[in-house]
Amino acid sequence: DLKTLFDIQTKSEKTPRLLVLNERIKTVGILVDTPPKNVAIGQALxxxxxxxxxxxxxxxxxxxxxxxxxxxxxxxxxxxxxxNQLKT
Known part of the structure; x- marks a missing residue:
């Protein structure tokens, strides 16, 4: 759970959705509260x-x-x- 990993303490009323990244052997699925956004890159910091x-x-x-x-x-x-951390 990424919220636990990053110590994010939010309570969402929304039903989580599964976001799937990559494909085949590199596929990763994470639960998200909001759908991803396509963002045109702004000013670099x-x-x-x-x-x-x-x-x-x-x-x-x-x-x-x-x-x-x-x-x-x-x-x-x-x-x-x-x-790799989870394997150890």
Whole structure:
């Protein structure tokens, strides 16, 4: 559960949906409260704001658009690392 992993404490009234990333052997499914958004990248930030430690290594860029921070990250590498942690 990513909320537990990142210590996010929210209570959603919405029914979670399954978001499937990648395909075949690299497929990952996560539960989301809201559907994903297609966002045109905004202004790149020169300094990365504080991110959860687990995301820092996989962050490739941080952008701001409409006062929201968006993080571009290597989800394949991230979930591979999480999977390896679960094996040990």
């Amino acid at each position: 020169t300094q990365t704001p504080p991110l959860p430690q687990l995301l820092n290594k996989y962050s490739h860029g941080v952008y701001i658009k409409d006062q929201n921070i968006w993080v571009e990250f290597d989800f394949d590498g991230f979930f591979h690392a999480i999977g």
